[in-house]
Amino acid sequence: MLELRAVAADIAGAPVLRGVSMHLPPGGLVALIGRNGAGKTTTLRAIMGLLPLRGGQVLLGGEEVTGVPAHHRARLGVGYAPEERRLFGPFSVRQNLLLPAEVLRLPAAETARRLEAVFTFLPELATLADRRAAGLSGGQGKMVALGRALIVGTRAVLLDEPFQGLAPALAQRYADALRGLHAAFPRVALLVTESNPQLLEPLVDTTYVIERGEILTADAATAA
Ligand SMILES: Nc1ncnc2c1ncn2[C@@H]1O[C@H](COP(=O)(O)OP(=O)(O)O)[C@@H](O)[C@H]1O
Numbered sequence: 001m002l003e004l005r006a007v008a009a010d011i012a013g014a015p016v017l018r019g020v021s022m023h024l025p026p027g028g029l030v031a032l033i034g035r036n037g038a039g040k041t042t043t044l045r046a047i048m049g050l051l052p053l054r055g056g057q058v059l060l061g062g063e064e065v066t067g068v069p070a071h072h073r074a075r076l077g078v079g080y081a082p083e084e085r086r087l088f089g090p091f092s093v094r095q096n097l098l099l100p101a102e103v104l105r106l107p108a109a110e111t112a113r114r115l116e117a118v119f120t121f122l123p124e125l126a127t128l129a130d131r132r133a134a135g136l137s138g139g140q141g142k143m144v145a146l147g148r149a150l151i152v153g154t155r156a157v158l159l160d161e162p163f164q165g166l167a168p169a170l171a172q173r174y175a176d177a178l179r180g181l182h183a184a185f186p187r188v189a190l191l192v193t194e195s196n197p198q199l200l201e202p203l204v205d206t207t208y209v210i211e212r213g214e215i216l217t218a219d220a221a222t223a224a
């Protein structure tokens with residue numbers, strides 16, 4: 001569904017990604033693990049088209065999207081939950097969930113169907129739907145960011161360190177929600193970054209380890 005071929009990128013003249021190759025099959029749940037500064041966020045931004053590449057290719061559904069602008073990649077069905085959640089405080093949870101789909105002018109019927117599915121599998125969001133985003137806790141905000149990425153991400157969803165800053169009980173709830181959503185959207189490829197491999201290992205089928213902008217290993221775990 002999503003493929004990176006030898007992606008290279010520089011930030012401020014310094015190489016940050018040095019030939020990153022990854023493959024996310026349809027319905028795959030893939031982890032990208034690496035220390036702070038390893039290049040996880042930059043890899044996701046490269047997939048979204050948010051930074052220029054020095055080399056390599058990004059393919060979506062077998063088609064090259066390397067030169068395709070970011071908003072158009074999102075419209076092709078790639079959802080992205082950045083590390084900072086970027087919710088609109090004065091808007092309700094429901095409005096926050098729907099906003100990217102409206103900005104991208106996605107078909108309203110499909111968006112409504114996906115909102116229903118998100119409410120079914122993240123019932124806490126249905127409960128919070130009419131609350132202002134500004135009043136949410138950190139954990140609730142992460143759930144909204146996850147739901148929002150799923151509404152746009154009909155083909156792939158990228159989650160940047162979603163467990164960071166969550167208390168253990170909330171992290172467990174978030175992991176359960178991911179598992180449920182993965183079952184509910186069986187064709188969507190999920191890519192999740194994390195600095196701590198232990199959190200994701202029980203969930204994922206493939207783990208990539210990134211260090212200083214290079215993929216060290218790609219371990220396909222036996223499916224649990
Ligand atoms: N805004 C920036 N200015 C300069 N260097 C940056 C910037 N953002 C990232 N980098 C460099 O890119 C490297 C990878 O960053 P990043 O992809 O954010 O890592 P991660 O998400 O794994 O913590 C960092 O080590 C840093 O040197």
Ligand SMILES: [Mg+2]
Nearest residue numbers: 040041042083
């Ligand atoms: Mg990061």
